[in-house]
Amino acid sequence: MSDDRDELDPGARGRTILFFIGGVPLIGLLAAAMVQLPRSGAGHSLYGDLLVGAAVRERHVTDVVTAINFDYRGFDTLGEELILFASVMGVLLILRKSDEQPACDDREDERQTRRAPPTSEAVRALGLGMIGVTLTFGLYIITHGQLTPGGGFQGGVIVATAWVLLYLAGDARAYERATPKPVVEAFEAVGALAYALLGFAGLLAGLSFLANLLPLGPIATAHSGGTIALLSVATGREVAGGFVLLVTSFVEEALAERAGSS
Amino acid sequence: MSFSAILPPIPVALPLLTAALLGFGGKHTPRRLADAIAIAVATLVTCATIYLAIEAAHHPIVYWFGGWKLRSGVPLGIAFVVDEAGAILASTGGLLTTLALLFSLHYFDSVGALFHALMLIFLAGVCGFCLTGDLFNLFVWFELMSAAAFGLCAYKAEEPAPLQGAINFAVTNTIGAFFIVVGLALLYGRTGALNLAELGRAIGPTPDLLVVIAFFSLTLAFLVKGAIVPFHFWLADAHAVAPTPVCVLFSGIMVELGIFGIVRVHSAIFAGVLPVPGGLRDVFLVAGGITAVLGAVMAFAQRHLKRLLAYSTASHMGIALSAWALASPKGLAGGIAYLVGHGLTKAALFLSAGLVLHTLRDVDEIKLRGRGRSHPLVGAILALAALGLAGAPWGTLLGDSLLDDLAMKQHLHGFVIISWFAGIVTAAAALRAAGRIFLGFGAREPEAPDVGGIEGEAPETAPSPRRVPVPMLLAPIAALICGTLWNLWPPLRQSIANAAGQLADHAGYLARVLRGAQAESIAPHLAPPSWVHAVIPPLAALALAFLTLARSRLPFAMRRRAAGKLNIFWRPLRRLHSGHVGDQVAWLTFGAALFAVAFALLYR
């Protein structure tokens, strides 16, 4: 530990000591409690077994995880989707443009060195080529979550990745033009809205909130799970929109920073 | 199908739906439309939860999402178990959100409907947390509440202080949330269940280390949220920087839900295996007592009004935690009465602090000395709400009265002394600020050596003509009126008794959820509040505030000597509250270890 550090942060040593006094017994007790769990690999859960047994028969769904996320415990997923929604709004709020000048400006040099080099042709060609593939793959994962591993979350993130590729392959300004924020915001909100509305549809039909309304198609087809596919698409929309918005906000911030330095 | 059979999801689903709708409009939603929609929805949620509270008076309402009920006795889906206590707290959340939105009609012009959407999402998280009967679902709503709260806390992102406050808040509370996951993973690994009632049944009667540490992990997250020492550091930082209407929700309901989370988890899962009287009681009484004293002392040392109120919240949460540790239906009743009463009066206090900020453009007690003379009404509201902290009939009267009564019967005189101390000192701190700002009493320098706080505070609203807008005045007055009803209206006292009876009835909860049994829990009989509590502590607080303000009349030498003596005491306290996120997490780790070791030793 250098003197410089001690001077800047006089509490550092005390903090570390305090941490170790508490941390060692804490982690020890956590570990001691964990090894009292059933042996890893030999556990047993009646709940899990019941759902594994029921998912294919009752819901015509072969991916049990998706059946849990969008049906048996679909209400968790509503909350989870809105957590994402809330934090995207939080980020938009925090990174909103302010006209104020930064307080101190001794970061000029750092900005110069951090400026990105121009994108090479190879990255550009490869990136643009990958966009189509990634997008298709993401959409496939969203729509086939009930059959094979995947679903709205996983697929949504992949679709958002396609947009990030656009940023990597093109330049930031092209990316900004390709993703008008209000449109993406609306796109995302519709995903969250659709999930909540599907929940209310169950209520209106005289069933429970988020109960399945649609006929179950034959096993191993895209419409096999009833509302599961719809919920998955709604989630995919929300997640893709949300992550694109997050990336866009950070890119905008970086652009503003760069503009400020030139 | 009766109304109560479709109502339980509404308090969560309706605000979420509306938030998505507002998000769809984004910045282009007309401001007044967003106001109207948000207030309407918050009011609807309040009404729905009040209706649920009336319906749940006899036994909890069980609602299965997706229609997935029990199979072979095992819950397949997620259940909402609407009991009286949950419904009461959810309706408090709804009421406070409505008031906060009403107050903020003149706030926030720059971001369209984002603020409204986040407030509604926060409300949905509150309701979900109060009503759910599933452990993982509880975590989801807890996190939803937190995610919205982090964003709202950093609202004034153009200054560095809100960002630092929000970072401290987010980091410590997120670590707390991870402890929930550890706790539920331990329980799931042992029992294979997530439903609270099913867990309560499957956990068995004998405590071992796994059960104890699982309880510890779940509790820790709520202790952090409930700002119990030494997990309280984030509280003042977050409150000092968050916009005032947001503080209303933080102090009025979010922190209270931390304490309620402990009660909920314990009464549903652990009541059979880790009974409170066996050991837990002392741990929580000590933790609560330390929090109450330290919070009160720190509150007294502040000059930044919002920071002062935040420390007072920590102090009162200490009392609420001890209330639960008194381990009887009456103690639970006192705790619920205390939590809601405190929430309402603290909401009124923060709303008055908002009024101070709006009219006088600052919340620094010293800088504002005497500048509030032209706004006597604001000063009156602030002073009235402050008296509520000491047990005036619109504040914590019923809770104080029930708890002191019970503690005397249990020969816990220390608890009574601490609860009086906390009430009187926190109320006196707020009264002192009111006296200085609105009457110009006291010296120009702080009485207690200033322990810091942020330099001033930027106004949150556009300056308005001399008259204060009516909705801004209406909101704190409404909170005080509701507080009076809460403490004095007999039907509400019966509700509190029912809520406590249900929370104390572990077996009844299990039978209700797992077998659909309809047995009614035995509600304790609650005496009306004693007038001793309504008169003496508030008078004492007034006297203390007056003495502090009149101190400048004392001879100079005496004051200097006293200040010198006090400094020995203040300096370490100040160094402790460094605002460094690493310090806060180190204390969190240390405190967590204390609790974990204490529990492990108790149930060896």
Add this chain to the structure above:
Amino acid sequence: MTLWFVPYLVAAWLFGWGLYGIVSSRNLVHLVLCLALLQTATYVLLMGIGWRAGGVAPVLVGTHPGQSVVDPIVQALMLTDIVVEATVMALLLAMAVQLYERLGTVDPACMRVLRG
């Protein structure tokens, strides 16, 4: 399987170092990553609990009845857990970016706006 407890110990280990990283961090971005490390402990714990010796993934295509399947519940829980982490990280990073704009530093020791 004699090393059955390894996942649990790894979880506790990660939890401890995640906490240490946060406590000792001198850079908010590093701090956020340590928070992520802390959370990976919960993933490892959940996966360790849900694993079944000889179990296949809970995608029931071409499995015969009686086939051992790993617990799908913990996987569903973990998915939620991941989203929670991603969102908190996004929020914290946004705050860090803004703080850097205002103060020109991301070292928690240099932020002395709030104290007492």
